[in-house]
Amino acid sequence: MRWRHTGAALNYTRFSSVNLDVKKVQIRTDLKTTTGTLGTLKIDPLLVGVGVGYKF
Structure with a gap:
């Protein structure tokens, strides 16, 4: 399994961030089965996350 990632955080105000x-x-x-190899399974998702933070 390989993965690559990047991200950024921005303080919007003194109390909030994105x-x-x-x-x-x-x-x-x-x-694979007992009789041989069926092939290769490839799963390549792109995951995107967004967050909002607030300090009390």
Whole structure:
């Protein structure tokens, strides 16, 4: 499994902030049975996260 990510955080005011996070995950595995290999399973999702913070 490989993954790459980047992100940023911004203090909007003294009490609030916003953040953004982007990740690319690469998952590969061989599909096998008792009679042999069926092939390769590839799952490559792009994950995006956004957050808002507030200090009390």
